[in-house]
Amino acid sequence: MIERATIILQKMQQHCGSGVEVDFYPYFFTASFDTLCEASFGVQVDSQLGRSRDWAQDMFRIAPLLTKRLFAPWLHVDYIYEKTNAAKKMKKFSDDFREFSKNVINERRKHFSKNCGNNNDDMNGDIDCPEYLLDAIHNSQEDSIYTYSDTDKIDEAITFMIAGSETTAQTNCFVLLMLAIHPEYQEKVFEEQYTIFGDADTPITPDDLDKMEYLEQVIKETLRFFPVVPIFARHADEDTKLTQNYVLPAGATAVIFPFFTHYDTELWPEPNKFNPDNFTAEKMANRHKYAFIPFSGGARGCIGNKYSMIAMKTTLSIFIRQFRVSTTKNLEDIEVYLDLVLRCKGGWRMKLERRINQKS
Numbered sequence: 104m105i106e107r108a109t110i111i112l113q114k115m116q117q118h119c120g121s122g123v124e125v126d127f128y129p130y131f132f133t134a135s136f137d138t139l140c141e142a143s144f145g146v147q148v149d150s151q152l153g154r155s156r157d158w159a160q161d162m163f164r165i166a167p168l169l170t171k172r173l174f175a176p177w178l179h180v181d182y183i184y185e186k187t188n189a190a191k192k193m194k195k196f197s198d199d200f201r202e203f204s205k206n207v208i209n210e211r212r213k214h215f216s217k218n219c220g221n222n223n224d225d226m227n228g229d230i231d232c233p234e235y236l237l238d239a240i241h242n243s244q245e246d247s248i249y250t251y252s253d254t255d256k257i258d259e260a261i262t263f264m265i266a267g268s269e270t271t272a273q274t275n276c277f278v279l280l281m282l283a284i285h286p287e288y289q290e291k292v293f294e295e296q297y298t299i300f301g302d303a304d305t306p307i308t309p310d311d312l313d314k315m316e317y318l319e320q321v322i323k324e325t326l327r328f329f330p331v332v333p334i335f336a337r338h339a340d341e342d343t344k345l346t347q348n349y350v351l352p353a354g355a356t357a358v359i360f361p362f363f364t365h366y367d368t369e370l371w372p373e374p375n376k377f378n379p380d381n382f383t384a385e386k387m388a389n390r391h392k393y394a395f396i397p398f399s400g401g402a403r404g405c406i407g408n409k410y411s412m413i414a415m416k417t418t419l420s421i422f423i424r425q426f427r428v429s430t431t432k433n434l435e436d437i438e439v440y441l442d443l444v445l446r447c448k449g450g451w452r453m454k455l456e457r458r459i460n461q462k463s
């Protein structure tokens with residue numbers, strides 16, 4: 104994570120002091136994608152350094168096609184959908200991405216058999232061969248009633264790559280945009296970083312991450328304001344009593360929009376005001392645990408919740424200590440739209456300035 108965040112700094116340095124607002128997303132997406140591939144699969148993809156295809160561009164082209172299908176019931180019929188151009192584009196993307204994931208899995212297998220024993224099936228992880236997600240899936244087979252086929256493993260890899268990379272990158276960009284719009288919060292975040300690290304450039308430790316309480320409040324308030332997964336759903340297998348008067352009948356689909364919950368005035372007194380103090384320990388203790396649901400909840404809630412908080416804090420800590428961000432936009436100027444995930448119209452454009460020395 105630290106390495107990837109440092110590459111962001113190096114690549115964005117060229118924009119410092121240019122006075123031009125640049126879109127931060129490509130820098131943060133590639134970093135997030137590469138980190139995820141390495142953390143989950145133990146494989147270096149290096150899209151950040153241009154050594155792999157630019158999947159962010161592909162995802163930008165493909166997501167609107169999926170969104171369109173989601174809201175057009177007639178396109179749910181495979182027979183009709185398969186005749187459309189969108190379906191052909193989707194298939195091409197899906198085939199390419201599956202091929203890419205297959206290669207990632209094969210890479211991991213090769214690495215494991217070369218460094219961790221001769222047997223491809225012996226993915227039992229030790230200190231020299233840490234167990235990554237794919238290894239865990241592989242190893243779980245022995246105790247499991249379910250056997251994972253190669254197709255299953257590719258599907259798992261794709262789910263992780265898609266679910267984990269865009270969400271984290273977008274949240275990082277939204278956080279920086281909020282800090283650009285609210286310089287007073289930006290300075291407070293910087294002050295916290297300075298208190299932890301001073302002028303030292305030491306690597307971040309888990310203890311340091313725990314101390315970044317204000318940064319975490321800012322991230323959470325950003326996720327309240329901009330829940331990057333703005334819609335998810337549950338299928339009721341049986342009649343489910345919601346309240347005294349309401350029952351969700353078996354077979355129904357309940358669609359959940361965190362936007363409604365996150366802007367509910369009964370839960371958030373001033374929902375339209377960006378206020379990191381909404382997430383002080385005290386305020387959180389007095390609020391219903393499902394008042395804040397950017398990661399959904401329950402058994403099928405986001406599995407990457409903790410990982411993403413570590414990844415975001417690490418990246419933002421490194422970035423904020425070196426750069427100051429600004430924008431000509433106000434909060435009211437920000438327009439978002441639903442594209443499976445939540446996107447910012449025109450991108451996440453900001454100006455960048457290098458802090459001359461750390462405490463400036």
Ligand code: HEM
Pocket residue numbers: 139262263266267268270271274330331332335336397398399400403404405406407408410411
């Ligand atoms: C800011 C970052 C993230 C946000 C806001 C987020 C949010 C969500 C949400 C709302 C869901 C839907 C859960 C549901 O249907 O109830 C989800 C699912 C999922 N997320 Fe995340 N996510 C983030 C990062 C990640 C990361 C980093 C990973 C992987 C390391 C990840 C892996 C997954 C997976 C695998 C699922 C599917 C879970 C399932 O269907 O059982 N997410 N995420």
